Amino acid sequence: MSAPAKIAKPLRQDGKGQGADLSSLALNLVGLVAGIAGWWALTASGAVGLPPPPDVARKFVDLIANGQLATDILSSLARVLTGFLLGVLLAVPIGFVMGWYKVARALIEPYLQFFRMIPPLAIIPLAIVTMGIDETPKIFVIFLASFLASVVATYQGVISVDKTMINAARVLGAKDLTIFLRVIIPASTPFILVGVRIGLGSAWATLVAAELIAAQTGLGYRMQQAQLYYDLATIFVSLITIGLLGLAMDRLLLAVERRLTVWQERV
Amino acid sequence: MQPKIVFENVTRRFDLGHQSFVALDRFLLDVADGEFVTVVGPSGCGKSTALNIAAGLLAPSEGEVRVDGKAVEGPGPERGMIFQQYALFPWLTVRQNVEFGLRIKGEPAVGRREKADYFINLVGLGDFADALPKTLSGGMKQRCAIARAYAVDPSVLLMDEPFGALDALTRVQLQDQLLDTWRRERRTVMFITHDVDEAVYLANRVIVMAARPGRLKEIIPVELPYPRTEEIRLSSEFTAIRNRVWHAVYHQQGTQREEN
Numbered sequence: 339m340s341a342p343a344k345i346a347k348p349l350r351q352d353g354k355g356q357g358a359d360l361s362s363l364a365l366n367l368v369g370l371v372a373g374i375a376g377w378w379a380l381t382a383s384g385a386v387g388l389p390p391p392p393d394v395a396r397k398f399v400d401l402i403a404n405g406q407l408a409t410d411i412l413s414s415l416a417r418v419l420t421g422f423l424l425g426v427l428l429a430v431p432i433g434f435v436m437g438w439y440k441v442a443r444a445l446i447e448p449y450l451q452f453f454r455m456i457p458p459l460a461i462i463p464l465a466i467v468t469m470g471i472d473e474t475p476k477i478f479v480i481f482l483a484s485f486l487a488s489v490v491a492t493y494q495g496v497i498s499v500d501k502t503m504i505n506a507a508r509v510l511g512a513k514d515l516t517i518f519l520r521v522i523i524p525a526s527t528p529f530i531l532v533g534v535r536i537g538l539g540s541a542w543a544t545l546v547a548a549e550l551i552a553a554q555t556g557l558g559y560r561m562q563q564a565q566l567y568y569d570l571a572t573i574f575v576s577l578i579t580i581g582l583l584g585l586a587m588d589r590l591l592l593a594v595e596r597r598l599t600v601w602q603e604r605v
Numbered sequence: 606m607q608p609k610i611v612f613e614n615v616t617r618r619f620d621l622g623h624q625s626f627v628a629l630d631r632f633l634l635d636v637a638d639g640e641f642v643t644v645v646g647p648s649g650c651g652k653s654t655a656l657n658i659a660a661g662l663l664a665p666s667e668g669e670v671r672v673d674g675k676a677v678e679g680p681g682p683e684r685g686m687i688f689q690q691y692a693l694f695p696w697l698t699v700r701q702n703v704e705f706g707l708r709i710k711g712e713p714a715v716g717r718r719e720k721a722d723y724f725i726n727l728v729g730l731g732d733f734a735d736a737l738p739k740t741l742s743g744g745m746k747q748r749c750a751i752a753r754a755y756a757v758d759p760s761v762l763l764m765d766e767p768f769g770a771l772d773a774l775t776r777v778q779l780q781d782q783l784l785d786t787w788r789r790e791r792r793t794v795m796f797i798t799h800d801v802d803e804a805v806y807l808a809n810r811v812i813v814m815a816a817r818p819g820r821l822k823e824i825i826p827v828e829l830p831y832p833r834t835e836e837i838r839l840s841s842e843f844t845a846i847r848n849r850v851w852h853a854v855y856h857q858q859g860t861q862r863e864e865n
Binding site: 500502503505506507508509510511512516520521524525527600601602603 | 660661662680681682684685686688690692693694695696697705706709710737738739750753754757
């Protein structure tokens with residue numbers, strides 16, 4: 339499964355020279371071409387029973403032409419975005435409440451820690467039994483996956499706001515509400531955005547697995563069908579699409595994140 | 606004339622598990638209006654505790670601090686504070702940082718900007734009003750924090766080792782600039798440091814504290830004229846006072862030098 343998110347920390351390095359950027363981009367390309375060439379060589383020599391690149395490319399064209407790929411992408415994206423947005427929209431306020439009020443933290447945290455240990459996919463059997471086999475159980479597990487990732491990040495963000503900064507606001511006359519709106523929220527934004535990115539990654543991973551188990555459309559479902567007919571090219575097309583879409587969404591969020599946190603000191 | 610700040614038998618205990626520890630023991634001090642006092646002492650002498658109580662960020666266990674005769678019961682804009690770690694809001698520009706307190710006061714946009722720009726220029730950051738803190742050096746950040754504290758027009762400035770994180774050269778420049786600002790915009794200043802030279806150079810009076818429990822040890826007047834200059838810093842009078850403060854700080858019973 340190709341989950342897109344490998345996010346380590348909110349701080350990144352930047353500010354390398356243009357030349358360094360270009361040469362690393364060139365190296366990226368070289369690596370990519372070498373990889374495809376290797377794949378081609380391996381399949382041509384018959385060492386592995388995988389489809390060679392041209393077959394996969396042809397299948398890509400076919401699936402785009404008959405509209406199946408677009409249908410699958412749309413239904414997968416609709417699920418992931420619905421679940422993901424619901425998850426984040428609930429996670430951010432709950433994370434704030436947990437970070438701000440000790441009582442709320444103590445009440446909610448045991449559940450959070452417990453459910454974090456259950457892979458969202460393990461909820462699928464229960465979800466199917468209780469919610470039926472339509473879209474609801476899939477959206478629910480995606481919601482759960484993105485909620486759990488984002489809520490922890492938000493709450494960590496709130497509790498790690500520098501106390502001196504809060505004191506600084508206080509001596510300038512700020513009361514609790516002002517401190518919350520003008521200090522806590524902006525100061526925890528970088529954490530929240532990292533959480534949201536991790537949430538999207540885990541939502542995407544969960545989605546594809548959920549479709550493998552229970553769906554009638556989507557990229558995961560397509561692979562599952564292809565498996566029945568030993569249609570390896572379609573499986574490759576789906577895998578590549580899943581990876582590319584995940585990457586595209588992650589880059590998009592990264593761009594948003596950089597935009598919103600230009601003020602951060604990066605090491 | 607009534608003193609500006611009065612510490613009246615201020616005691617502060619902290620609970621550490623089963624035992625409690627006295628950070629500040631019956632601290633007594635009057636600071637006159639417009640006076641510049643510096644507070645020096647070894648680690649654990651309660652100097653930051655005293656300052657935080659005056660700021661209203663910490664409640665005393667016993668006794669009280671009065672500012673203009675009124676007991677301190679929490680932070681207030683008449684008491685500005687400056688922190689060692691600057692505590693600027695990194696997502697705001699220099700001007701927005703300086704405007705932060707004015708916004709809370711409900712100052713209209715036009716007056717806010719005018720006032721902010723006045724203090725930004727006063728600390729010499731005029732060219733950096735629209736810069737984000739991450740682009741500033743440590744010294745510039747602290748100047749921005751000073752402008753931010755001044756902007757809400759406090760009558761008292763509480764400074765907690767504000768130049769402690771700066772290199773020696775920048776520190777000397779900021780000392781001169783702070784004194785210059787203070788002479789033009791006179792406020793009562795209580796300034797904490799553990800640099801003896803800095804304490805003497807800035808102050809009307811140096812308050813020396815002792816540790817375990819944190820308490821007042823000695824008050825040493827600095828009878829040197831303002832503006833303080835390099836000649837004063839290198840004069841024998843300065844050295845004599847500096848030596849006196851040094852002895853008071855470092856030769857305390859039961860206090861070792863290397864304790865910093």
